Amino acid sequence: MNKQAEVIVIGGGVIGTSVAYYAAKAGKRVVLLDRGDIAAGTSGACDGFIIMQSKNPGPHLDLAMQSAALYRNLTDELEYDIEYMSCGGMIVAESEKQAQLLQGLIAKQKQAGLQVELLPIAQARRSEPLLAADLWGAAYCANDAQVNPIRLAQGFAQAARRLGAQIRPGVEVQALLVENGRVCGVKTGQGELRADYIVNATGVWAPALLSPFGIDLPIKPRRGQILVTEPLPPMLNHVLLCACYLIAKYHPEELDPTDRQHRLGVGLAVEQTAHGSLLVGSTREFAGFDRKTTLAGIEAVAQHARRILPALAKVNIIRTFAGLRPHTPDGLPILGPVAGLPGLIMAAGHEGDGIALAPITGQKVAEYLK
Amino acid sequence: MATGQTFDIVVVGAGPAGLAAAIEAAKRGARTLVVDENNKPGGQLFKQIHKFFGSHEHRAGVRGYDIGRQLLDEAAKCGVEVWLDAVVHGLFDSRLAVLHAGRQVTVQAGRIILATGASENAVAFPGSTLPGVMGAGAIQTMINVHRVLPGKRFVMLGSGNVGLIVCYQLMQAGAEVLAVVEAMPSIGGYGVHAAKIRRAGVPILVGTTISRVVGQGKVEAVVLATLGPDGRIDPQSERTLAADTVGLAVGLTPLTELAWMAGCEFFFSPKLGGHLPLHDENMLTSLPYLYVAGDITGVEEASTAMEEGRLAGIAAAESLGLVEAAAAATDKAAVRQRIDVLRSGPFGEGRRLAKAEILQQQALRSGQGGESWKA
Amino acid sequence: MEGVKLTGALSADEQASVFPPNERAERGPVAVIECVQQIPCNPCEKACPFGAIEVGPDITNLPRLDLDKCRGCGLCLSKCPGLAIFLVDASKSATEALVMFPYEYLPLPAPDEIVDGVDRTGRFVAKARVVKVDTGAQREGTTIVTLAVPKQTMHDVRSMRLVAPGEVFLCRCCEVSETEVRQAVREGAKTVAAVKMRTRAGMGLCQGRTCRRLISRVIAEETGQSPADILPPTSRAPVRTLSLEALAGGDDNE
Ligand SMILES: Cc1cc2nc3c(=O)[nH]c(=O)nc-3n(C[C@H](O)[C@H](O)[C@H](O)COP(=O)(O)OP(=O)(O)OC[C@H]3O[C@@H](n4cnc5c(N)ncnc54)[C@H](O)[C@@H]3O)c2cc1C
Ligand SMILES: Cc1cc2nc3c(=O)[nH]c(=O)nc-3n(C[C@H](O)[C@H](O)[C@H](O)COP(=O)(O)OP(=O)(O)OC[C@H]3O[C@@H](n4cnc5c(N)ncnc54)[C@H](O)[C@@H]3O)c2cc1C
Numbered sequence: 001m002n003k004q005a006e007v008i009v010i011g012g013g014v015i016g017t018s019v020a021y022y023a024a025k026a027g028k029r030v031v032l033l034d035r036g037d038i039a040a041g042t043s044g045a046c047d048g049f050i051i052m053q054s055k056n057p058g059p060h061l062d063l064a065m066q067s068a069a070l071y072r073n074l075t076d077e078l079e080y081d082i083e084y085m086s087c088g089g090m091i092v093a094e095s096e097k098q099a100q101l102l103q104g105l106i107a108k109q110k111q112a113g114l115q116v117e118l119l120p121i122a123q124a125r126r127s128e129p130l131l132a133a134d135l136w137g138a139a140y141c142a143n144d145a146q147v148n149p150i151r152l153a154q155g156f157a158q159a160a161r162r163l164g165a166q167i168r169p170g171v172e173v174q175a176l177l178v179e180n181g182r183v184c185g186v187k188t189g190q191g192e193l194r195a196d197y198i199v200n201a202t203g204v205w206a207p208a209l210l211s212p213f214g215i216d217l218p219i220k221p222r223r224g225q226i227l228v229t230e231p232l233p234p235m236l237n238h239v240l241l242c243a244c245y246l247i248a249k250y251h252p253e254e255l256d257p258t259d260r261q262h263r264l265g266v267g268l269a270v271e272q273t274a275h276g277s278l279l280v281g282s283t284r285e286f287a288g289f290d291r292k293t294t295l296a297g298i299e300a301v302a303q304h305a306r307r308i309l310p311a312l313a314k315v316n317i318i319r320t321f322a323g324l325r326p327h328t329p330d331g332l333p334i335l336g337p338v339a340g341l342p343g344l345i346m347a348a349g350h351e352g353d354g355i356a357l358a359p360i361t362g363q364k365v366a367e368y369l370k
Numbered sequence: 371m372a373t374g375q376t377f378d379i380v381v382v383g384a385g386p387a388g389l390a391a392a393i394e395a396a397k398r399g400a401r402t403l404v405v406d407e408n409n410k411p412g413g414q415l416f417k418q419i420h421k422f423f424g425s426h427e428h429r430a431g432v433r434g435y436d437i438g439r440q441l442l443d444e445a446a447k448c449g450v451e452v453w454l455d456a457v458v459h460g461l462f463d464s465r466l467a468v469l470h471a472g473r474q475v476t477v478q479a480g481r482i483i484l485a486t487g488a489s490e491n492a493v494a495f496p497g498s499t500l501p502g503v504m505g506a507g508a509i510q511t512m513i514n515v516h517r518v519l520p521g522k523r524f525v526m527l528g529s530g531n532v533g534l535i536v537c538y539q540l541m542q543a544g545a546e547v548l549a550v551v552e553a554m555p556s557i558g559g560y561g562v563h564a565a566k567i568r569r570a571g572v573p574i575l576v577g578t579t580i581s582r583v584v585g586q587g588k589v590e591a592v593v594l595a596t597l598g599p600d601g602r603i604d605p606q607s608e609r610t611l612a613a614d615t616v617g618l619a620v621g622l623t624p625l626t627e628l629a630w631m632a633g634c635e636f637f638f639s640p641k642l643g644g645h646l647p648l649h650d651e652n653m654l655t656s657l658p659y660l661y662v663a664g665d666i667t668g669v670e671e672a673s674t675a676m677e678e679g680r681l682a683g684i685a686a687a688e689s690l691g692l693v694e695a696a697a698a699a700t701d702k703a704a705v706r707q708r709i710d711v712l713r714s715g716p717f718g719e720g721r722r723l724a725k726a727e728i729l730q731q732q733a734l735r736s737g738q739g740g741e742s743w744k745a
Numbered sequence: 746m747e748g749v750k751l752t753g754a755l756s757a758d759e760q761a762s763v764f765p766p767n768e769r770a771e772r773g774p775v776a777v778i779e780c781v782q783q784i785p786c787n788p789c790e791k792a793c794p795f796g797a798i799e800v801g802p803d804i805t806n807l808p809r810l811d812l813d814k815c816r817g818c819g820l821c822l823s824k825c826p827g828l829a830i831f832l833v834d835a836s837k838s839a840t841e842a843l844v845m846f847p848y849e850y851l852p853l854p855a856p857d858e859i860v861d862g863v864d865r866t867g868r869f870v871a872k873a874r875v876v877k878v879d880t881g882a883q884r885e886g887t888t889i890v891t892l893a894v895p896k897q898t899m900h901d902v903r904s905m906r907l908v909a910p911g912e913v914f915l916c917r918c919c920e921v922s923e924t925e926v927r928q929a930v931r932e933g934a935k936t937v938a939a940v941k942m943r944t945r946a947g948m949g950l951c952q953g954r955t956c957r958r959l960i961s962r963v964i965a966e967e968t969g970q971s972p973a974d975i976l977p978p979t980s981r982a983p984v985r986t987l988s989l990e991a992l993a994g995g996d997d998n999e
């Protein structure tokens with residue numbers, strides 16, 4: 001059977017579409033398949049933080065900073081409004097203890113070349129007046145930004161299409177085809193397709209394609225629940241996280257399982273979208289592949305948001321949704337070839353950083369497709 | 371510390387279906403709660419100032435809002451607890467998230483009966499988003515409940531009973547109705563309702579539609595056009611009416627968000643208004659704790675809604691072991707017989723067949739699927 | 746009740762008095778000066794570089810057109826303050842004629858767009874194709890539209906109406922038009938949820954209660970799917986809006 005393409009990308013989230021774009025830009029003939037539609041998975045059910053100061057110095061922060069650099073002219077490059085806003089970000093500390101935790105991280109980040117400063121609450125409130133007056137303060141980083149993940153995936157997909165890629169929503173990959181020990185194509189509901197390289201960018205669903213080969217990819221869905229408010233006039237100047245988010249992320253052992261907020265891993269994440277709605281998140285829970293929101297979950301998120309941003313008390317919630325972060329044990333994505341399965345390239349497992357890391361992931365993965 | 375409360379049966383919606391369900395359940399000893407988002411009970415009934423059709427048993431000849439009041443009295447006598455100004459905003463298995471008078475409360479239910487009614491359909495044409503284009507139901511609430519006329523000169527799109535009745539009530543409230551416009555080749559509602567407004571000189575234009583609405587920031591004129599045999603607008607036939615308000619009475623869709631959230635099985639019935647929860651002859655859905663009754667199971671009438679409510683109320687109480695199977699069977703048989711009468715005749719026939727199809731489909735799926743459907 | 750004095754539109758007799766003979770129109774473009782009342786006015790006379798229009802010293806005279814001198818250049822059309830001059834041309838095809846008229850409304854049609862050709866009373870006459878939209882500087886803000894119309898209607902069509910006089914909005918909360926929804930479906934969005942992702946339709950205050958059926962219908966039309974298979978997007982709490990504060994007050998702990 002003939003090859004239909006040089007590269008098949010499985011998954012139309014921010015990661016898959018980014019890989020398709022950078023591969024097409026490098027001159028490859030690309031086919032992108034998604035069983036649903038562009039951004040039908042986690043990338044259509046998440047926040048859009050491009051946040052630097054939440055990353056641990058090391059490979060994580062390096063990747064994020066390279067990605068941030070790519071973001072700066074991505075709107076022009078894709079000729080598509082991805083609603084990128086270079087707004088700066090804050091990580092709120094409720095207490096002295098949390099501030100110390102931030103201080104430690106900031107010291108290391110500064111060494112790595114990221115400018116972050118810790119502001120006492122009075123100073124933080126000058127640029128973000130919605131913050132509660134009785135908080136300790138906030139860490140501020142001017143390099144943080146935001147984007148609309150759905151439009152990002154669509155922008156990558158359209159730009160890839162202009163470069164000759166085929167974008168095929170509604171095609172499910174049922175299995176990888178292997179010949180002479182090499183992954184050479186995919187079996188789909190609509191027939192077989194062949195290519196030199198197959199990229200697995202299916203996020204939390206990535207392990208399923210590898211388990212038939214006895215490979216157990218350590219990616220687990222970690223649910224996040226988000227509240228959406230009515231459209232509001234501009235009222236938030238930054239993307240906001242709180243230190244609980246970092247504790248839930250890096251120090252889960254400090255959490256008290258009898259406390260609802262801790263048990264659900266609630267950490268604040270608030271942004272205002274280009275359309276005025278606030279996205280108020282979120283939880284971090286292991287609940288299998290269930291994308292439902294729970295009453296306890298949305299209540300706990302609301303409670304925490306009211307604590308940090310009391311001015312939002314009267315704001316109306318119009319919807320809730322949940323997305324599944326592709327969690328990995330070390331918090332780092334799984335990128336590149338897979339031992340024992342030549343021809344297959346992984347690009348999944350970005351946990352809570354897939355939006356921030358999408359451009360650099362696409363660029364790096366495209367380099368493996370030689 | 372917990373604000374949560376527990377009831378044997380929680381009914382969502384205090385319309386005719388919900389109230390009737392609650393009455394039957396409470397009569398059989400169930401601790402019953404009815405929740406409705408409005409501050410008056412009765413659902414659609416509380417804005418119906420006209421005398422109802424139906425059989426004498428269903429309080430025909432009584433005005434809609436009086437039926438609502440009578441049902442409420444009866445519910446109070448049976449010990450039903452009624453929460454008004456209470457929205458069920460989420461369903462999480464058998465727990466309901468209720469916003470009651472501004473406070474968030476969790477209610478745990480043994481059985482839930484969804485009687486949420488139906489919502490009005492929209493239509494889109496150029497100008498359909500101008501202020502002054504509104505649902506007939508919204509117009510009815512404004513004139514009959516809030517006593518304000520939303521305009522002076524109306525055009526109504528849709529000649530079903532709702533469109534006809536709302537036109538009549540508009541004229542009673544002192545408005546002018548320039549025309550009723552109906553895309554179908556004949557009038558959808560009862561002839562007697564149509565005759566009432568024809569006597570007042572209102573033209574009912576069948577085979578006609580609104581081709582567009584024009585105006586600067588609000589409705590100033592409505593352009594009508596005749597539909598050709600291909601269903602397309604004949605541009606030669608366009609004519610303009612100087613109306614300032616357009617009512618849309620183009621059907622209702624069962625209000626099913628909570629049922630979708632619960633995750634029960636659905637069935638599509640064009641005749642009954644679209645997707646609706648699949649249910650058996652006891653009004654039980656594919657989830658063992660979830661019942662449905664009234665317009666949510668297919669858009670019909672207050673009389674059938676009440677009977678379906680009774681059925682659901684009896685069956686839910688029975689499933690909790692509060693009544694003997696034999697006694698329940700007798701009661702349910704009597705209700706089903708009355709429902710059959712209501713669904714007879716040329717206007718009822720289509721609904722009877724559509725409802726029968728739901729039961730057939732349910733039997734088919736439960737035969738294949740198995741374990742669900744056993745209360 | 747007939748005639749420009751009573752109805753604002755020329756009567757059949759008035760029309761007959763200004764129409765050029767058909768043979769003339771068959772030879773090529775020619776002006777039709779539908780100016781039948783003796784008003785004090787004469788810019789048309791000056792406008793014609795070929796001296797084809799004569800009003801004379803008494804400016805209340807009716808303009809007279811010399812059919813042989815008129816070359817159909819159309820310059821007089823945008824000079825006539827009464828917008829009373831038109832151009833017809835039956836020479837281009839056996840079945841179609843061109844009609845040129847001044848058009849001072851926005852939005853303007855686009856070349857090749859199909860519009861409704863309407864008569865002197867604004868009534869629909871025939872579907873017409875836009876051939877040219879001339880907004881050139883010499884037109885001084887009076888755009889001249891050229892339509893191709895069925896030949897037998899050449900003396901009836903005197904203006905046009907855009908077929909879609911405005912956008913049809915399916916989602917009023919987020920102002921998403923029917924065109925955008927169709928476009929999204931053609932690009933591969935086959936479900937209400939996918940249309941929502943691409944267009945934001947249904948993301949507003951009503952959460953799709955108003956627009957979802959309208960969107961389902963467009964999907965059904967575009968894809969040929971049965972409406973039974975087009976499901977609403979995932980239903981999530983809250984089905985009615987509630988304040989953050991109220992939600993925060995709950996203490997569910999499942
Ligand atoms: C609540 C929440 C908030 C978040 N906030 C942020 C944030 O602020 N900043 C940030 O950087 N990151 C954030 N993230 C993380 C980010 O959303 C994810 O890391 C990212 O979206 C993952 O993208 P992906 O392309 O890998 O996966 P997905 O978007 O899930 O894409 C995978 C695609 O693969 C398709 N697919 C799966 N299996 C198959 C198959 N067999 N055949 C064909 N197609 C298949 C699916 O349909 C899906 O579209 C958040 C996540 C959550 C849940
Ligand atoms: C103009 C008009 C004229 C009519 N005339 C007649 C007639 O002459 N004879 C006749 O038999 N029938 C008539 N009907 C039909 C009749 O009113 C309906 O069929 C009947 O009311 C349906 O009853 P129901 O209980 O299913 O729903 P409804 O009466 O609609 O009641 C549902 C209730 O549930 C509430 N609700 C919905 N969701 C929630 C939620 N999440 N939380 C809390 N509360 C919720 C709603 O606000 C509403 O109060 C007429 C209807 C209209 C519109």
Ligand code: SF4
Nearest residue numbers: 793815816818819821
């Ligand atoms: S069309 Fe040209 S030539 Fe004919 S009358 Fe007008 S200006 Fe003169």
Ligand code: SF4
Nearest residue numbers: 780786788789825827
């Ligand atoms: S300019 Fe127009 S209105 Fe004036 S005389 Fe000439 S044709 Fe008549």
